[in-house]
Amino acid sequence: MRPLRARYGLYAPAMAGLLFAGPAFAQAPLTYLTSNGPNADAIRPLTWALIAVSVIVCLIIGGLVLAGVFRRPGLALPEPGSPMEVGPEGGGLSWLWIGVGLSSVVLVASIVWTVAVLAHIARPPAKPDTHIEVTAHQWWWQVNYVADDPALDFETANEIHIPVGRPVAFKLIGGDVIHSFWVPQLAGKTDLIPGQTNEMWLEASKPGVYRGQCAEYCGIEHAHMAFVVVAQSPEDFARWRAHQLQAPPAPTGQAARGAEEFQMHCGGCHSVSGTQSGGDLGPNLSHLMQRRTLAAGMLPNDAAHLAQWISDPQNIKPGVNMQDPKLSRAELSDVLTYLVTLQ
Numbered sequence: 366m367r368p369l370r371a372r373y374g375l376y377a378p379a380m381a382g383l384l385f386a387g388p389a390f391a392q393a394p395l396t397y398l399t400s401n402g403p404n405a406d407a408i409r410p411l412t413w414a415l416i417a418v419s420v421i422v423c424l425i426i427g428g429l430v431l432a433g434v435f436r437r438p439g440l441a442l443p444e445p446g447s448p449m450e451v452g453p454e455g456g457g458l459s460w461l462w463i464g465v466g467l468s469s470v471v472l473v474a475s476i477v478w479t480v481a482v483l484a485h486i487a488r489p490p491a492k493p494d495t496h497i498e499v500t501a502h503q504w505w506w507q508v509n510y511v512a513d514d515p516a517l518d519f520e521t522a523n524e525i526h527i528p529v530g531r532p533v534a535f536k537l538i539g540g541d542v543i544h545s546f547w548v549p550q551l552a553g554k555t556d557l558i559p560g561q562t563n564e565m566w567l568e569a570s571k572p573g574v575y576r577g578q579c580a581e582y583c584g585i586e587h588a589h590m591a592f593v594v595v596a597q598s599p600e601d602f603a604r605w606r607a608h609q610l611q612a613p614p615a616p617t618g619q620a621a622r623g624a625e626e627f628q629m630h631c632g633g634c635h636s637v638s639g640t641q642s643g644g645d646l647g648p649n650l651s652h653l654m655q656r657r658t659l660a661a662g663m664l665p666n667d668a669a670h671l672a673q674w675i676s677d678p679q680n681i682k683p684g685v686n687m688q689d690p691k692l693s694r695a696e697l698s699d700v701l702t703y704l705v706t707l708q
Contacts, residue, residue: 394576397549401575401596402568404552407485411478418471486552489532489566497525498536501544501557503583504590504685505648505661510606519609519638522648524656525577526595528602532568545581548594554580569596574657585684591662609652612639613707623703630690630700637707647687653707660685668705672697 400409500507527533539559547554555565579590632642638651664670678687
């Protein structure tokens with residue numbers, strides 16, 4: 366037998382993963398086969414059931430096709446040039462009755478179960494005390510934490526923090542085209558449609574970092590429109606929220622020069638609390654360096670990747686609205702020195 370790679374070429378790694386790395390699927394960042402919250406807990410059994418039904422249907426159809434291919438009916442072929450007698454074939458109609466009957470039962474059961482799950486997850490189990498508005502843009506996520514007191518509102522981007530064990534209410538807004546908000550281990554998909562505000566809720570049953578993704582094709586960088594939901598203990602979440610409400614410290618030295626360059630080149634699109642940079646076309650950068658990624662999940666958030674992103678965003682994420690600010694090497698160094706102070 367030839368080695369796996371010799372027989373299947375580039376498909377060998379994927380096939381090996383399917384055959385030998387079964388438990389690793391539970392750790393996949395976008396797996397929908399495990400759940401860590403009551404919303405997703407209600408969806409997971411339905412997902413497994415529909416997968417099982419799909420597999421069974423494929424096996425039945427495949428088996429019938431093979432049976433038809435290899436069946437030897439023993440029909441006598443007419444002589445060449447002579448007419449073939451046409452007549453009714455008995456017994457075939459029973460297959461239609463059986464197939465339609467079984468399919469109808471399974472489909473009705475699936476519909477009833479789906480409607481029951483949708484009704485169950487329509488409302489959170491308790492009244493949420495954290496409210497978040499998420500606006501989807503090509504191709505990043507604007508996240509606004511909304512409180513009864515406007516002084517306690519703040520904005521971040523591409524990273525959502527929630528307290529463990531408590532439902533969080535979301536309002537989902539489409540900023541340009543249709544997007545879809547999906548955190549598979551915490552909930553199902555909900556679309557963000559321009560001109561319409563949709564609502565949903567999330568609750569995490571244990572601390573962790575849960576990957577989210579836009580699940581509706583929204584343009585060239587659709588696949589690079591990710592976010593994370595960070596579930597923290599209520600105490601850690603309260604500390605994180607209090608820190609987000611604070612303005613970054615005033616920069617000094619080279620960082621102060623960088624703040625001036627940032628305001629001149631970047632302040633029209635980005636905002637930083639406590640400064641005159643108040644643009645709203647791009648992500649709020651007030652506590653940029655606390656986030657795990659850059660460019661909606663494309664790059665790790667560190668100084669080296671931040672420099673690459675600022676210098677040539679179109680090469681990293683073609684089509685993104687961010688343009689090259691045309692900074693000199695000295696100006697880029699100053700801006701980076703400033704940005705890394707935004708903790």
